[in-house]
Amino acid sequence: MSSLSSSESEEEDERIESYRKGGYHAVRIGDSFADGRYIAQRKLGWGQFSTVWLAYDTKTSNYVALKIHKSAPEFTQAGLHEVGLLSAIAEGDPTNSKHVVRLIDHFKHAGPNGQHLCMVNEFLGESLLRLIKFNRYKCLELDKVREICKCILIGLDYLHRQLGIIHTDLKPENVLLMSTIDPSKDPIRSGLTPILEKPEGNPNDRTTTNIIEKKLKRMARKAVTKIAERRASIGVVRPTVKPDRCLNGINVRCKIVDFGNACFADNPLSEEIQTREYRSPEVILRSGYSFSADMWSFACLAFELATGEIMFNPKKGQDYVEDEDHLALMMELLGKMPKKIAISGALSKDYFDRHGDLKRIRRLKNMSLDEVLVRKYKFSETDAKEFAEFLCPLLDFAPEKRPTAHKCLQHTWLNIGTQIKDEVKNE
Ligand code: ADP
Ligand code: MG
Numbered sequence: 001m002s003s004l005s006s007s008e009s010e011e012e013d014e015r016i017e018s019y020r021k022g023g024y025h026a027v028r029i030g031d032s033f034a035d036g037r038y039i040a041q042r043k044l045g046w047g048q049f050s051t052v053w054l055a056y057d058t059k060t061s062n063y064v065a066l067k068i069h070k071s072a073p074e075f076t077q078a079g080l081h082e083v084g085l086l087s088a089i090a091e092g093d094p095t096n097s098k099h100v101v102r103l104i105d106h107f108k109h110a111g112p113n114g115q116h117l118c119m120v121n122e123f124l125g126e127s128l129l130r131l132i133k134f135n136r137y138k139c140l141e142l143d144k145v146r147e148i149c150k151c152i153l154i155g156l157d158y159l160h161r162q163l164g165i166i167h168t169d170l171k172p173e174n175v176l177l178m179s180t181i182d183p184s185k186d187p188i189r190s191g192l193t194p195i196l197e198k199p200e201g202n203p204n205d206r207t208t209t210n211i212i213e214k215k216l217k218r219m220a221r222k223a224v225t226k227i228a229e230r231r232a233s234i235g236v237v238r239p240t241v242k243p244d245r246c247l248n249g250i251n252v253r254c255k256i257v258d259f260g261n262a263c264f265a266d267n268p269l270s271e272e273i274q275t276r277e278y279r280s281p282e283v284i285l286r287s288g289y290s291f292s293a294d295m296w297s298f299a300c301l302a303f304e305l306a307t308g309e310i311m312f313n314p315k316k317g318q319d320y321v322e323d324e325d326h327l328a329l330m331m332e333l334l335g336k337m338p339k340k341i342a343i344s345g346a347l348s349k350d351y352f353d354r355h356g357d358l359k360r361i362r363r364l365k366n367m368s369l370d371e372v373l374v375r376k377y378k379f380s381e382t383d384a385k386e387f388a389e390f391l392c393p394l395l396d397f398a399p400e401k402r403p404t405a406h407k408c409l410q411h412t413w414l415n416i417g418t419q420i421k422d423e424v425k426n427e
Pocket of ligand 2: 173
């Protein structure tokens with residue numbers, strides 16, 4: 001386990017070079033889409049496939065998130081796949097209460113770089129990764145973790161049981177809060193007046209100018225921090241201690257997003273799914289996967305929320321690859337993988353010998369999950385025991401033994417706070 005999160009490497013902006021034929025569509029504030037129905041207000045984020053903009057829907061007078069895909073055929077195809085899944089998701093949840101992002105509309109937009117598939121989704125707040133960063137990678141209050149877990153489990157239960165969909169890429173970036181951390185970022189709470197036409201003097205290529213300006217500012221900030229650190233290290237000034245941030249007022253209800261890689265369980269798209277840190281052992285070993293692969297990722301995500309650190313952060317070594325390190329980290333925390341499971345996958349022979357031991361990583365440092373929680377993260381014995389009892393079954397090496405989202409929702413750990421609150425109320 002490392003003290004660094006993968007998010008340390010998260011880049012703030014999409015690459016300028018990707019604004020070309022087949023790539024992103026350059027958007028200027030005030031640009032209109034779908035025959036004038038949606039007007040771009042500001043950029044919300046971006047991904048490998050798209051840029052996402054806050055837009056004003058002039059038909060319903062609501063703010064929405066406009067996701068504009070890159071224009072090359074493979075991105076359009078992936079986008080249409082996502083539209084198909086999101087349409088099924090919206091159809092099955094008429095009251096929009098299942099904690100999955102809501103698709104409002106989709107259309108094509110022609111621009112200088114080609115035809116871009118655009119998806120209009122409900123506007124949501126920051127991702128859980130942002131929340132973890134905002135909390136400075138510290139342990140998040142367990143009541144907040146419980147509330148987030150409940151939302152995600154309701155979403156997963158709906159996807160798995162009612163629709164037969166596996167998300168396949170559950171991670172902090174792909175769960176968004178339903179309201180913003182910073183109230184000034186919420187167009188309604190901040191009383192924003194929608195921009196309905198292009199502001200005067202709008203430069204021709206605002207996207208590029210913005211990215212360059214932001215890059216320069218970031219470089220300047222980094223240089224200032226470096227000088228301050230150096231001054232502190234040679235004793236010129238004392239380093240300042242930042243007071244902890246308070247998360248009390250933040251509403252942590254959230255929704256699952258990004259169905260770009262999701263699939264129906266009876267029609268899996270690819271053998272290699274999930275982002276590295278959240279990848280399940282059956283996917284690493286190519287033993288086949290189902291809904292329970294999402295449950296593994298869910299457990300990794302819950303751990304990360306509660307501790308601020310990634311649960312499994314494998315690195316390749318001189319004589320072993322990342323996969324083998326990943327399997328070693330899993331066994332250090334969860335015990336030895338049963339031989340039958342270890343040797344069952346198409347890639348098992350790459351990492352395990354015939355006794356079911358790892359080929360290149362021989363000495364494992366075992367420490368159980370509740371010990372880690374107490375020693376490394378300073379959990380109380382009771383908190384550690386209760387949280388480990390919730391997580392461990394989800395991290396069973398045998399996928400079919402992991403509890404389903406439905407079963408998990410009935411776990412006592414999710415209601416610990418409420419029980420106490422109810423008891424206090426009844427006294
Ligand atoms: P990609 O498929 O290209 O990875 P995502 O769907 O993950 O795109 O969206 C990219 C980013 O845009 C997200 O990480 C988030 O910051 C922002 N975003 C996406 N959907 C919304 C939304 N509905 N509301 C607010 N921000 C969003
Ligand atoms: Mg994404």
